[in-house]
Amino acid sequence: MEEKPKKKAAKKEAKGCNDVNCPIHGSLSTRGAVLEGDVASDKMDKTVVVQSDYKIRLNKYERYRSSKSRIPAHNPPCIDAKVGDRVRIRECRKLSRTVSFVVTEKLD
Ligand SMILES: [Zn+2]
Numbered sequence: 001m002e003e004k005p006k007k008k009a010a011k012k013e014a015k016g017c018n019d020v021n022c023p024i025h026g027s028l029s030t031r032g033a034v035l036e037g038d039v040a041s042d043k044m045d046k047t048v049v050v051q052s053d054y055k056i057r058l059n060k061y062e063r064y065r066s067s068k069s070r071i072p073a074h075n076p077p078c079i080d081a082k083v084g085d086r087v088r089i090r091e092c093r094k095l096s097r098t099v100s101f102v103v104t105e106k107l108d
Contacts, residue, residue: 019046019077028074030091035050035090037087038087040083041083042075042081042083046074047072047074049073053066054069072098073089074095076102079105086106086108
């Protein structure tokens, strides 16, 4: 009587993502704002700073002043955004004192 060797867990997790705060593989849900920006810093652990530059019109001087917004966002290991990447971030529950956004995809 022959016995076939059982296959071990055929289901493989995508890139080994076991982050509970991943919007795709974890249990983190998003709601509210959806923003785009460029990654300005990836020095923190699983967190990036997403910066978007915009211009404000000054009516009195009929000119524009450039301004920027920097938002710390959670960076799940399966996305792993680096400095210079353009990303989309979505608002989620507060993950730490400063982080309440999560990176959901890289944009080309
Ligand atoms: Zn993931």
